[in-house]
Amino acid sequence: MFTTLQDKFYNNFIADERWKYIAEGLGVTLRVTFFAVIIGIVLGFLVAIVRSTYDKTGKLRILNAICKLYLTVIRGTPVVVQLLIIYFVIFGSSDVSKVLVAVMAFGLNSGAYVAEIFRSGIMSVDNGQFEAGRSLGFNYVQTMIYIIMPQAFKNVLPALGNEFIVLLKETSVSGYIALQDLTKGGDIIRSRTYDAFMPLIAVALIYLAMVLIFTKLVNMLERRLRSSDH
Numbered sequence: 459m460f461t462t463l464q465d466k467f468y469n470n471f472i473a474d475e476r477w478k479y480i481a482e483g484l485g486v487t488l489r490v491t492f493f494a495v496i497i498g499i500v501l502g503f504l505v506a507i508v509r510s511t512y513d514k515t516g517k518l519r520i521l522n523a524i525c526k527l528y529l530t531v532i533r534g535t536p537v538v539v540q541l542l543i544i545y546f547v548i549f550g551s552s553d554v555s556k557v558l559v560a561v562m563a564f565g566l567n568s569g570a571y572v573a574e575i576f577r578s579g580i581m582s583v584d585n586g587q588f589e590a591g592r593s594l595g596f597n598y599v600q601t602m603i604y605i606i607m608p609q610a611f612k613n614v615l616p617a618l619g620n621e622f623i624v625l626l627k628e629t630s631v632s633g634y635i636a637l638q639d640l641t642k643g644g645d646i647i648r649s650r651t652y653d654a655f656m657p658l659i660a661v662a663l664i665y666l667a668m669v670l671i672f673t674k675l676v677n678m679l680e681r682r683l684r685s686s687d688h
Contacts, residue, residue: 470656476647480660483643490560490639491626497565498625502572505529507602509573510580514588515598525573532570538631540567545635556637560629568625575617579610612683619676623669630665640664 471477505525512522532540541563549559583606591601611618633642644661648654 466653466656470647470651470653471660474650476650479638479643479646480640480657480664481643483638483640484664486557486632486638487626487629487640490557490564490629490632490637491622493561494564494568494625494629495622497561498568498572498621501565501569502576505569505573506576506580509577511598513577513581529570529573532567533574537563537567537628538634541631542634556632556635559635560632560637560639564625564629567628568621571621572618575614575621576610578617579614580606582613583609615676615680615683619673619680623672626668626672627665 471480505528508518508521508525512518541560544563545556545559580602587605587609588601591605596604629639630641632639633645636642638646640661644657647657651657
């Protein structure tokens with residue numbers, strides 16, 4: 459049995475340097491995830507500010523309506539459909555990088571969920587904190603930056619970390635636009651060797667390792683933020 463496993467390992471990863479499909483796919487997955495996370499945080503933060511400002515003050519009515527439309531559309535449709543629309547419809551006549559398309563699709567999708575996470579964190583902060591900021595001479599923006607957002611970030615950190623873990627796993631559908639990510643790399647090996655077990659288990663273990671590492675980092679950051687309160 460050991461010899462059989464050894465032969466399968468050699469055939470799937472060593473022969474013809476097939477391990478490179480996994481390595482190159484991992485690099486693509488990490489790049490897409492990293493830049494999509496940045497877009498998701500920035501976009502989600504801006505949408506959350508607009509939505510919470512409208513909820514608290516009644517201002518930014520038009521921007522709030524646009525943000526609600528964005529949230530409804532993005533949260534109401536599957537991410538793979540959004541990916542296909544951006545690639546085949548929006549950029550269908552353009553020679554655009556598939557990595558860029560994936561980053562945009564996953565970033566826009568993540569931004570909608572991050573926005574609601576941030577907004578829930580902002581709304582969970584007691585209104586007395588706004589009044590305290592005003593009594594210190596802060597305007598609305600300064601109160602949000604220096605008083606509200608630090609507290610809101612601590613409140614939503616677990617949910618935010620979970621969203622980024624979900625985003626990492628969602629990038630596995632990038633193969634729908636023929637982008638050679640980690641999952642696609644394993645599938646290419648399977649199509650060459652006609653052996654599904656080795657490459658797909660390897661892909662699953664790599665995803666699991668990345669999720670465990672990311673979860674550990676989020677837990678460390680959460681503990682550090684809690685300790686800073688004392």
